Amino acid sequence: MDYIVGQRWVSHADSQLGLGVIVEIEPRRVTVSFPAVGEERTYALDNAPLTRLRFKEGDHISTINSVELVVTDVQEKGGLLLYSGIDHHDQAITVSELELDAFVQITTPQQRLLNGHFDKNDDFALRVATLAHLDRLQHSPARGLMGSRTSLLPHQVYIANEVGQRHAPRVLLADEVGLGKTIEAGMIVHQQLLTGRAARVLILVPQTLLHQWLVEMLRRFNLHFSLFDEERLQAMSEHDPLDDGEMALELSADSPFDSEQLVLCSLDLFRDNPDRQLQALMADWDLVVVDEAHHLHWSPDAPGEDYRFVAALGRQSAGLLLLTATPEQVGLDSHFARLQLLDPERFHSLEQFQQEERQYRRWSEMAEQIEAGTVPDDLPPGLDPTAPATTLIDQILDRHGTGRVMFRNTRAAISGFPERILHRYPLPSPDAYLHARIDLESALHPESPYHDDSWLAFDPRVEWLEQTLKRLRPEKVLVICARAMTAVALEHYLHLRAGIRSAAFYEGLSIIERDRAAAYFADEVNGAQTLVCSEIGSEGRNFQFAHHLILFDLPLNPDLLEQRIGRLDRIGQTGDVHIHVPFLENSAQETLLDWYDHGLDLFHESCSAGTMIFEAFQDRLLPQLEQRDDNFATLLAETTEFTLATRRELREGRDRLLERNSCKPEVAAQVIAEIQENEDSETLQGYLETLCDAYGVEHEHHSEQALILRPTEHMLTAHFPHLPEEGVTVTFSRDKALAREDIAFMTWEHPMMVDAMDMLHSTELGNAAIATIKLKGIAPGTMLLESIFTVNCVAPRGLQLERFLPLTPVRLLVDARGKDLADLVPHTRLNGLVEKVNKSTALAIIRQVHLDVENKMSLAGKLAEARLAPILTTAETRMRNDLGAELERLESLREVNPSIRQEEIDHLGYRIEECATHIRHASLQLQALRLILTT
Numbered sequence: 001m002d003y004i005v006g007q008r009w010v011s012h013a014d015s016q017l018g019l020g021v022i023v024e025i026e027p028r029r030v031t032v033s034f035p036a037v038g039e040e041r042t043y044a045l046d047n048a049p050l051t052r053l054r055f056k057e058g059d060h061i062s063t064i065n066s067v068e069l070v071v072t073d074v075q076e077k078g079g080l081l082l083y084s085g086i087d088h089h090d091q092a093i094t095v096s097e098l099e100l101d102a103f104v105q106i107t108t109p110q111q112r113l114l115n116g117h118f119d120k121n122d123d124f125a126l127r128v129a130t131l132a133h134l135d136r137l138q139h140s141p142a143r144g145l146m147g148s149r150t151s152l153l154p155h156q157v158y159i160a161n162e163v164g165q166r167h168a169p170r171v172l173l174a175d176e177v178g179l180g181k182t183i184e185a186g187m188i189v190h191q192q193l194l195t196g197r198a199a200r201v202l203i204l205v206p207q208t209l210l211h212q213w214l215v216e217m218l219r220r221f222n223l224h225f226s227l228f229d230e231e232r233l234q235a236m237s238e239h240d241p242l243d244d245g246e247m248a249l250e251l252s253a254d255s256p257f258d259s260e261q262l263v264l265c266s267l268d269l270f271r272d273n274p275d276r277q278l279q280a281l282m283a284d285w286d287l288v289v290v291d292e293a294h295h296l297h298w299s300p301d302a303p304g305e306d307y308r309f310v311a312a313l314g315r316q317s318a319g320l321l322l323l324t325a326t327p328e329q330v331g332l333d334s335h336f337a338r339l340q341l342l343d344p345e346r347f348h349s350l351e352q353f354q355q356e357e358r359q360y361r362r363w364s365e366m367a368e369q370i371e372a373g374t375v376p377d378d379l380p381p382g383l384d385p386t387a388p389a390t391t392l393i394d395q396i397l398d399r400h401g402t403g404r405v406m407f408r409n410t411r412a413a414i415s416g417f418p419e420r421i422l423h424r425y426p427l428p429s430p431d432a433y434l435h436a437r438i439d440l441e442s443a444l445h446p447e448s449p450y451h452d453d454s455w456l457a458f459d460p461r462v463e464w465l466e467q468t469l470k471r472l473r474p475e476k477v478l479v480i481c482a483r484a485m486t487a488v489a490l491e492h493y494l495h496l497r498a499g500i501r502s503a504a505f506y507e508g509l510s511i512i513e514r515d516r517a518a519a520y521f522a523d524e525v526n527g528a529q530t531l532v533c534s535e536i537g538s539e540g541r542n543f544q545f546a547h548h549l550i551l552f553d554l555p556l557n558p559d560l561l562e563q564r565i566g567r568l569d570r571i572g573q574t575g576d577v578h579i580h581v582p583f584l585e586n587s588a589q590e591t592l593l594d595w596y597d598h599g600l601d602l603f604h605e606s607c608s609a610g611t612m613i614f615e616a617f618q619d620r621l622l623p624q625l626e627q628r629d630d631n632f633a634t635l636l637a638e639t640t641e642f643t644l645a646t647r648r649e650l651r652e653g654r655d656r657l658l659e660r661n662s663c664k665p666e667v668a669a670q671v672i673a674e675i676q677e678n679e680d681s682e683t684l685q686g687y688l689e690t691l692c693d694a695y696g697v698e699h700e701h702h703s704e705q706a707l708i709l710r711p712t713e714h715m716l717t718a719h720f721p722h723l724p725e726e727g728v729t730v731t732f733s734r735d736k737a738l739a740r741e742d743i744a745f746m747t748w749e750h751p752m753m754v755d756a757m758d759m760l761h762s763t764e765l766g767n768a769a770i771a772t773i774k775l776k777g778i779a780p781g782t783m784l785l786e787s788i789f790t791v792n793c794v795a796p797r798g799l800q801l802e803r804f805l806p807l808t809p810v811r812l813l814v815d816a817r818g819k820d821l822a823d824l825v826p827h828t829r830l831n832g833l834v835e836k837v838n839k840s841t842a843l844a845i846i847r848q849v850h851l852d853v854e855n856k857m858s859l860a861g862k863l864a865e866a867r868l869a870p871i872l873t874t875a876e877t878r879m880r881n882d883l884g885a886e887l888e889r890l891e892s893l894r895e896v897n898p899s900i901r902q903e904e905i906d907h908l909g910y911r912i913e914e915c916a917t918h919i920r921h922a923s924l925q926l927q928a929l930r931l932i933l934t935t
């Protein structure tokens, strides 16, 4: 497609933008300005969702200077169109397309009906159905949550619904290991994108998880993220003569990160690389997602580079999602620092936060009391004792718990997880490991001082590993050890000397090599029996197809141990998880194993206070690891007692508060029911088939609830959105889609459906039709005019007004005497009664009743106009209630926290007024007209 600066194009993906003008063309990008909404969008040249706007003879157009004319001739000069025509005063006038009014509608139903450009009645009905579906979807409580290829798990759906609907969400997703934080983040991103709350998203993950994220986003959410690494960025700067190192930063305000809307990269890309950091900061992001966020190091005097970078991104981006299963893995202080990234107003004092943590049990009891119907006397200040119970509880959670900011679901609260079974294997300690008493590192990893493989020969864990793998064969077994050197040596041994199909997974491999190793392990038929990982394999990866985990050593951090076990003990695990731990007798590993096993009971049950307990006992534990003595028994007994008390405290206090906040089963059930109702495959399938018929796409039965779609040579448009040349198989059944990855999951939110509906809505198909009807008792030749209007609110997308003011189709059926019969004769009934009219008769009719039709049109317009005011009033009330609650929250928080600035409160107040102004200026847009004559 050739673009030329100044040409007018419309976005068929987003009809709300009005008429666009090309302002810049680069080798691979085109930038379009949309003056009606004050926005500029940059698209990749090869897949820009743009349609060239070209008026025809007879069309009515208007210019920025409010000159209106009827086009009589169209010429092209230098790629730009020149329209000649006659204006109001019957003057001949020629205008360039540059002068066109950005609010102009492409080809109106009036123009088309009066000019005899008729569509089929089926297309008219399809248009009306599309408007009704769009309207329903715009205010569906399940909006943005229907399209993901996931099981509908209540805790995930709840979080996604709660967070995804927020404007600029800033939250910590901290579900326990393996409960689906990636999936929750994907659902939130999907919802934010679909509702237009966000357009540009950056996801930062550890290098080892890049590919997994890329694949999960694509296969589960149809989100195409672009993977940015140093190689790609270098290649981009080679292409762009301006983008040349420092020169680029000085000369061009362009960041390579601007070239894509959805970017996925590793946080490592920015390590010791201020230029890349600056480029990422120069790009505008609506939402930044950071996985494994406990790695962001922080201390009061020296926040880590990664923390500072994410903090800077977080200030620039409206939305921020941090993901971690072990938020306190590196201490409570840095947990607080991360919460502060999310909501600096709420988390402004570490001291206060620590104090609040101690009071969680009190808040939890208070919430229970309120729920039971009693309002406690010691309600915190600022709360209205007469407010409804749910409001009071929410306010307590928000202002005194981690409320709106943190979500944490625990295994204990979600049923259906497998058992964890520990198998201990004491082995004799070889003499060669006598050195292992020198320091803690060699005590825990006695093989670490060896720079060659000689330890393999005498370390009894090695022989044990070989025998155990052979005994478990053909079961898949994940092996994790702390160090890369150990992993490599072990894998070589297993592979080359023991003849066991294995692969290694460690930091020395490239991303591709790591993914290849993981895929080899996952392969059911010809895959490896075992994957030997260094510690990098213990985070984020999905290995739940295996039921056996061998911990070749134990990490000196309970949260890290939980992460390791979490590779297998995660959603999708179908059997019990067997954890095998070989250890050298009388070694540091045995002591640590005893402490984790009997003290923390970590192998059987996850413990979210692991790090806190470790910190409480480490001064006594570490010397015991180096040299165990009689005091260990006491230490163990005290740890056990402390753990039990802490678990109880958590269950009754913090965890209960978090649980309350992290999943409200009734709400989740409602949203799930709504999603399932929308999935009603007959409506969806029927609609898609009609859409395909209208656009000339072939559809064929594949199996129950599944179709094969293929492009044909007789299609209405050159391309049907997201329909590959070779065709695609789609299913409307969630179960089938989960079982068959090769079949696309077709929902109302699949990109094909979204873009096809938008294409239909923003173009003219079906907006003018003519038909006849036989009605008893009504004289032949009587005219009925069926008109469909929708509410058109031109406003910046960021305001998200459609959630308050959806399309709201208004239908009128005006008869010869000017009466509206819409309620009497519903649209679907009319569809069953009308008959088509052949083209020449239709043209003859319209010539004859031209004037009458114009009168009816203006009458219908007036009748519809009268309906607009109440629609707008309802929308404004809804908006004020919603945003007003947010304003009230900020004002109340300010009472307990003076760091909330008045400007923030003023800003929100200003937004509310801005929304109100746009709502009040909304107008009706005529979407479709059908002239019906009785015979």
Ligand SMILES: Nc1ncnc2c1ncn2[C@@H]1O[C@H](COP(=O)(O)OP(=O)(O)OP(=O)(O)O)[C@@H](O)[C@H]1O
Pocket: 149, 150, 151, 152, 153, 156, 175, 176, 177, 178, 179, 180, 181, 182, 183, 184, 324, 325, 539, 540, 541, 542, 566, 567, 570, 571, 572
């Ligand atoms: N709703 C779901 N439907 C189907 N599969 C799911 C669902 N939720 C999670 N899974 C699968 O369960 C596994 C764990 O999910 P995910 O990786 O999102 O967990 P996580 O909480 O991010 O884990 P970790 O704490 O290890 O980072 C993944 O394989 C994911 O694909």
